[in-house]
Amino acid sequence: MVKHLTKAREKGGRSKHSLIGVAIVVLILIPFVIESPYTIHLFIMAFVAVILGMTFTMLFSSGQISLGGAAPFAIGAYASALLTLNFKISFWLALPAATIITGILALGIGWVLCRHAGAAFVVLTMVFGLVIVQTVGQVEEFGGWGGLTSIPRPDTIANIEFVGKTPYYYLILFVLLIVILIYNAFYTSRFGRILRAIKLSPHLAQSLGINLFRYRLMAFVVAAIPAGIVGSFYAHYARAIVPDTFGGWASIRIQLYPVLGGLDYYILGPAVGAIIMTFVPEYLRITKEVEPIITGLLLLLIIVFFPGGVLGVIFRSGRAMSLSGGINKTRSWLIKKISG
Amino acid sequence: MELFAQLIVNGLALGMLYLLIVLGMDIIMRATKILNFAHGQIYMLGAFAFYFVYSQFGLGFILSLIAAGLLTGLLGLLLYLGVFHTIQKRMASGMPFSYRLLMSAMASVGLMMTLQQAAVLTFGSKERGIPNVFPQLLTIGKVQLPLARLMIIAVSLAICLGLYLLMYKTKIGKAMRAVSYDAEIASLQGISPTRLFCVSFAVGCGLAGLAGGIVAPVFSVTLDMGTGIIFMAFLVMVLGGMGSYKGAVIGAILTGLLLSFGYQFIGGLGQLAVFIIVIVVLTFRPGGILGKALD
Numbered sequence: 236m237v238k239h240l241t242k243a244r245e246k247g248g249r250s251k252h253s254l255i256g257v258a259i260v261v262l263i264l265i266p267f268v269i270e271s272p273y274t275i276h277l278f279i280m281a282f283v284a285v286i287l288g289m290t291f292t293m294l295f296s297s298g299q300i301s302l303g304g305a306a307p308f309a310i311g312a313y314a315s316a317l318l319t320l321n322f323k324i325s326f327w328l329a330l331p332a333a334t335i336i337t338g339i340l341a342l343g344i345g346w347v348l349c350r351h352a353g354a355a356f357v358v359l360t361m362v363f364g365l366v367i368v369q370t371v372g373q374v375e376e377f378g379g380w381g382g383l384t385s386i387p388r389p390d391t392i393a394n395i396e397f398v399g400k401t402p403y404y405y406l407i408l409f410v411l412l413i414v415i416l417i418y419n420a421f422y423t424s425r426f427g428r429i430l431r432a433i434k435l436s437p438h439l440a441q442s443l444g445i446n447l448f449r450y451r452l453m454a455f456v457v458a459a460i461p462a463g464i465v466g467s468f469y470a471h472y473a474r475a476i477v478p479d480t481f482g483g484w485a486s487i488r489i490q491l492y493p494v495l496g497g498l499d500y501y502i503l504g505p506a507v508g509a510i511i512m513t514f515v516p517e518y519l520r521i522t523k524e525v526e527p528i529i530t531g532l533l534l535l536l537i538i539v540f541f542p543g544g545v546l547g548v549i550f551r552s553g554r555a556m557s558l559s560g561g562i563n564k565t566r567s568w569l570i571k572k573i574s575g
Numbered sequence: 576m577e578l579f580a581q582l583i584v585n586g587l588a589l590g591m592l593y594l595l596i597v598l599g600m601d602i603i604m605r606a607t608k609i610l611n612f613a614h615g616q617i618y619m620l621g622a623f624a625f626y627f628v629y630s631q632f633g634l635g636f637i638l639s640l641i642a643a644g645l646l647t648g649l650l651g652l653l654l655y656l657g658v659f660h661t662i663q664k665r666m667a668s669g670m671p672f673s674y675r676l677l678m679s680a681m682a683s684v685g686l687m688m689t690l691q692q693a694a695v696l697t698f699g700s701k702e703r704g705i706p707n708v709f710p711q712l713l714t715i716g717k718v719q720l721p722l723a724r725l726m727i728i729a730v731s732l733a734i735c736l737g738l739y740l741l742m743y744k745t746k747i748g749k750a751m752r753a754v755s756y757d758a759e760i761a762s763l764q765g766i767s768p769t770r771l772f773c774v775s776f777a778v779g780c781g782l783a784g785l786a787g788g789i790v791a792p793v794f795s796v797t798l799d800m801g802t803g804i805i806f807m808a809f810l811v812m813v814l815g816g817m818g819s820y821k822g823a824v825i826g827a828i829l830t831g832l833l834l835s836f837g838y839q840f841i842g843g844l845g846q847l848a849v850f851i852i853v854i855v856v857l858t859f860r861p862g863g864i865l866g867k868a869l870d
Binding site for chain 2: 295300302350353354359361363366369370483490524525526527534538539
């Protein structure tokens with residue numbers, strides 16, 4: 236989408252902007268049109284998945300692959316749930332508190348992890364994901380394997396009562412739009428360009444005076460914080476959380492979304508992937524038994540035949556994962572920096 | 576004293592098991608740069624192969640073990656040719672390393688899900704046990720030791736010795752090491768990287784199958800034995816240091832002993848303690864115990 240926004244600007248295409256406007260209006264109108272609470276629930280879960288997928292892409296834009304995407308999600312959920320249960324504070328205070336806690340923990344964990352890259356980073360993020368699950372499972376103060384139950388609903392705010400699905404829908408939609416705005420600003424800024432330069436070639440970036448560790452750490456924290464927010468939201472939406480929700484499979488699903496949608500599209504990719512992964516198995520009535528086979532085969536087929544993902548196929552840039560746009564732009568930026 | 580000896584034997588048996596799996600993943604990782612998440616499933620299929628060969632055809636323990644290793648090696652070869660080779664060919668030119676790593680890792684995750692669920696649908700969820708091949712206890716002085724665990728240690732040691740001879744004393748082993756060092760330069764010496772990638776993948780998967788075969792007569796053969804062990808195996812891999820065989824040995828045995836003593840003295844917290852030790856080690860030695868820090 237970043238690519239498209241810039242492209243749209245180059246071509247003077249206002250249509251892209253109006254398209255985004257229409258999409259937002261449609262999303263706002265959905266609860267008026269759709270009556271079934273279950274469909275609204277699916278939308279809410281899809282939005283949660285979209286945000287989690289975008290956090291993966293944020294980290295991936297610096298060339299780091301995380302297999303522990305569910306860890307900050309779990310930290311946010313548990314922090315928020317424990318704060319409201321133990322200290323009886325309101326959800327509206329617990330949400331920012333949980334976000335800050337996730338950010339601080341991500342800073343600490345990232346301080347250890349971001350010294351690694353490549354396969355070691357993949358494995359370490361996975362290990363940390365498991366550490367979080369084991370910690371909340373083994374320690375009784377965190378709820379144990381049975382999890383935490385009867386987490387309070389968000390308090391009534393500005394006459395909006397959190398009963399039914401609709402208020403939750405608007406809350407998560409609001410969070411989603413804010414995250415998209417902030418991430419878009421990150422991707423189009425110097426920060427985003429530096430991350431892409433690191434992905435293109437860590438050594439070259441380093442030779443230009445880019446501190447790899449610092450920027451990787453920043454990307455790590457920036458990726459963790461929205462996951463913490465969604466975690467807090469999820470805890471108070473589902474109102475019961477168990478450690479297994481945040482296990483290894485959850486992390487694997489999170490990275491499925493951007494791969495399915497298309498890795499070249501930083502915001503639209505995870506969105507498309509997450510929506511497909513949420514709705515298609517529901518409406519095809521695929522049972523739980525066959526679902527992993529279909530997901531697994533789908534993943535294999537996409538990677539082997541369409542590495543550009545769904546969007547890559549649609550926009551015809553699926554040719555061997557065309558990196559033409561982003562990478563070439565970054566390359567010319569690097570060359571410009573080298574030559575003066 | 577007896578408890579202590581038993582704990583050490585249990586820990587060593589567990590450690591050797593991890594070692595076989597980690598060595599397999601390491602060989603694959605170093606040669607082909609694929610992080611193989613489906614390795615746990617190969618291990619499980621190895622156990623099933625052993626079970627069927629042993630109980631249906633009535634072959635002896637050693638023959639069944641060899642059959643399990645060969646079958647999983649063949650499966651690995653097919654998987655490499657069918658899936659990973661296509662991906663690597665497509666990714667060969669000028670792709671950032673992170674893309675190649677992600678793509679092959681994701682493909683192996685897809686493979687993991689498919690193999691796992693296909694096994695669930697094929698074999699059903701009932702547990703299978705093989706009447707224990709080695710039920711006796713070995714008594715040395717006053718200490719009683721379970722013979723089955725000692726068998727795991729002995730057979731694993733034999734396999735590791737065989738692997739060492741293969742990697743360091745034969746021409747093909749030399750070629751495998753050359754390819755893992757630098758595939759392009761190796762190809763200048765007339766070594767075909769593709770062929771050696773196939774061999775490495777088959778050897779790695781065969782090792783997992785052998786590990787499954789060794790476990791089958793001692794523990795019961797279940798469907799989730801693969802998913803359980805793969806995460807611990809990755810942990811061992813980073814603890815010892817990626818791309819260091821000596822590190823893998825140290826990491827595996829250390830983890831096995833820690834788990835064995837941990838379960839005895841602090842229960843379920845033992846696993847958490849292992850995680851924390853790994854994190855502390857990695858904070859001070861980012862490359863693991865013997866590995867080099869990668870950038």
